[in-house]
Amino acid sequence: MFSWRHAKALLVVLSALVFGASLTPALNGCAGDRSGAERVAQAIGVDPYRLDDEGARELARFNHAFTTYADNPSDVRELKQFRDVYKRIRANYVTPVNDTTLIDAALKDVDERHAAPGSVPAGSLVDGALEAMTASLDPHSAYLDPDALKESELVTTGEFGGLGIQVTQDGDKIKVISPIEGTPAERAGVQPGDLITHLDRKAITGMSLRDAVHAMRGPPGSPILLTLKRGEKQPFDVSITRDIIAIQPVRWSVEKDIGYLRIASFNEKTADALDDALTEMRKQPGVRGLVLDLRNNPGGLLDQSLAVADAFIDDGVIVSIRGREKGTGRAFQATKGDLARGWPMVVLINAGSASASEIVAAALQDHGRAVVMGTRSFGKGSVQTVLRLPQEGALKLTTALYYAPKGETIQARGVEPNVHLTGVEETGEDAHEVDLPGALPAQGVMPEVEAQATVDAKACPAVGKSQDREIGCAVVYLQSGSPERFVASLGRRSAL
Numbered sequence: 001m002f003s004w005r006h007a008k009a010l011l012v013v014l015s016a017l018v019f020g021a022s023l024t025p026a027l028n029g030c031a032g033d034r035s036g037a038e039r040v041a042q043a044i045g046v047d048p049y050r051l052d053d054e055g056a057r058e059l060a061r062f063n064h065a066f067t068t069y070a071d072n073p074s075d076v077r078e079l080k081q082f083r084d085v086y087k088r089i090r091a092n093y094v095t096p097v098n099d100t101t102l103i104d105a106a107l108k109d110v111d112e113r114h115a116a117p118g119s120v121p122a123g124s125l126v127d128g129a130l131e132a133m134t135a136s137l138d139p140h141s142a143y144l145d146p147d148a149l150k151e152s153e154l155v156t157t158g159e160f161g162g163l164g165i166q167v168t169q170d171g172d173k174i175k176v177i178s179p180i181e182g183t184p185a186e187r188a189g190v191q192p193g194d195l196i197t198h199l200d201r202k203a204i205t206g207m208s209l210r211d212a213v214h215a216m217r218g219p220p221g222s223p224i225l226l227t228l229k230r231g232e233k234q235p236f237d238v239s240i241t242r243d244i245i246a247i248q249p250v251r252w253s254v255e256k257d258i259g260y261l262r263i264a265s266f267n268e269k270t271a272d273a274l275d276d277a278l279t280e281m282r283k284q285p286g287v288r289g290l291v292l293d294l295r296n297n298p299g300g301l302l303d304q305s306l307a308v309a310d311a312f313i314d315d316g317v318i319v320s321i322r323g324r325e326k327g328t329g330r331a332f333q334a335t336k337g338d339l340a341r342g343w344p345m346v347v348l349i350n351a352g353s354a355s356a357s358e359i360v361a362a363a364l365q366d367h368g369r370a371v372v373m374g375t376r377s378f379g380k381g382s383v384q385t386v387l388r389l390p391q392e393g394a395l396k397l398t399t400a401l402y403y404a405p406k407g408e409t410i411q412a413r414g415v416e417p418n419v420h421l422t423g424v425e426e427t428g429e430d431a432h433e434v435d436l437p438g439a440l441p442a443q444g445v446m447p448e449v450e451a452q453a454t455v456d457a458k459a460c461p462a463v464g465k466s467q468d469r470e471i472g473c474a475v476v477y478l479q480s481g482s483p484e485r486f487v488a489s490l491g492r493r494s495a496l
Helices: 004-022 036-043 053-069 076-092 099-112 122-135 146-157 209-216 270-282 302-310 356-366 469-480 483-490
Strands: 028-030 142-144 159-162 165-170 173-179 195-199 223-229 236-241 243-246 250-255 258-263 290-293 317-322 330-333 345-349 371-374 382-388 394-403 419-422 453-456
Touching: 053 076, 053 099, 053 122, 076 099, 076 122, 076 382, 076 394, 099 122, 122 142, 122 394, 142 146, 146 382, 146 394, 165 209, 195 209, 250 270, 258 270, 258 469, 270 302, 290 469, 302 317, 302 356, 317 356, 345 356, 345 469, 356 371, 371 469, 419 469, 453 483, 469 483
Parallel strands: 028 382, 258 290, 290 345, 345 371, 371 419, 419 453
Antiparallel strands: 142 394, 159 243, 165 173, 173 195, 195 223, 223 236, 250 258, 317 330, 317 394, 382 394
């Protein structure tokens, strides 16, 4: 006989299975359709998202508002969509969430419509409530309708339409995390930390992230005018022509005897492109060091960041992921083999380096495989799992935090460089995760990082076609062979 005691025991196992299965392959990845564990649970009559009495009472509050204001109060399909998202948030969010808080957030959207009873389209009412409820969690959780889900999947393939810009909600404003290298936004001069205040002269203050992103979409070749606020400067206009964004994630060159490898994003093509680049670089005579440039890299797929870090690390933990349930974490291990032949390495980061790029930088730093140089990274140390919904669309939900090999979380802190560069171009105020409203707080104690030097980037030579002095600092460091000789070679005063 199958008792509820047995059912509860099974749910513990199922929860661990669902959690473990949903974390790969992507940081913003897709868990696919219902997990096998969920299907097994439902087949034997166990609801893996069963509501307790309090949860059911709070859900009834939303049901009452729906039947009051929806134009079709008998639309069971829309009510089920809301219930499915609500139950998944309660079960899977990285920290326990108060039921009343969730429903209050959903009802706030309903209240702000100031609509007459029976006047709101049922789908619009539920979509708005779901967006408001997920937005109340943290800056990276979101409800994805079918169109948004499709766009999310296209981005991870490395080719999609748009401006080439990563944005987030910052209170009632839209903030740029980073433009994607080689895209219209980057060519137009958009920078991390920029606030987008107007689109085609229309103010977007108070607009939801979803609506703002939708407004920036359009057919390739069509123009759009962005008004940007950058730090204390006066707002200014930037005209951008939309295009098909085909991201080339990796490019490389050799500067004298130092290899330069730029990773712009972590999409499905990154690991293969890295392998190809290193294969060609190893054919170049005289290479004795490598600069890995992760500046303004907004992140992407977890499996690709693991592959990139593994390309340079022989063994040990690359990153660990831990959710709210004990025993459901996972550590990702490196495998033997260094594709860079043990070349000394410098990793360049800045405030636009986020998520997957922070995993790579922290792993190489903690293993002593590379010196990290630049300014503090963005600090997005949370994992988003895309849970497909039974009806349609998906829930992008923060389900865990990731931890560097030495055990510190990067969330709300970022990666601190070993060599701090000053005099680099500022990318706007508060361009870090910790400054975003609703951001998850830092966990544990502040990690100690071996500080080797602080130098003025203007003292370094300009390198390459872009005449980049930060790359020049990295090249000089590798050619110098030690922090002391590096500082001495610049001929400037630096703090050791």
